[in-house]
Amino acid sequence: MPRWGLLVEQNLGFGGQRRVWSGSVLDHVDGTREEALEVLRQRAETYRPVHPTSPKRRRLYREQDGFVLVLDGALQSFHCRFTVIEQLYDSAAPDPEPAPPPVPEPEPEPVRRPVPPPPEQPRAWDADVPEVPSWLNRDRPS
Numbered sequence: 001m002p003r004w005g006l007l008v009e010q011n012l013g014f015g016g017q018r019r020v021w022s023g024s025v026l027d028h029v030d031g032t033r034e035e036a037l038e039v040l041r042q043r044a045e046t047y048r049p050v051h052p053t054s055p056k057r058r059r060l061y062r063e064q065d066g067f068v069l070v071l072d073g074a075l076q077s078f079h080c081r082f083t084v085i086e087q088l089y090d091s092a093a094p095d096p097e098p099a100p101p102p103v104p105e106p107e108p109e110p111v112r113r114p115v116p117p118p119p120e121q122p123r124a125w126d127a128d129v130p131e132v133p134s135w136l137n138r139d140r141p142s
Contacts, residue, residue, distance in 0.1 A: 123126040
């Protein structure tokens, strides 16, 4: 997503010979150019420039890449130019945070087959009991 700078250019300094046309970035907007222009318009409408200190009239104009604010002072007019500019590089930008390590997919659980029960072993207390009791009269030959 592009990053947009909101640039303002205005006269700084006092007196006719000491004024300097200077620019500074007001803020940054991450998004579309139209979103950045909307934020810039809001900033331009409320901006308080260095000159004049007590403006008599404020007029805001739109141009292709931004806005021009014209202010009428007591003795002369001043203007500020507001422009949307795309940031391509920043030598002092913080390093991006490293991406979190990928989460490994859990291994599928093995299919559990039912284990047949072990064959029954005669218990110690059953050892003296015959398989066919004598009271069923099966111990006689027929």
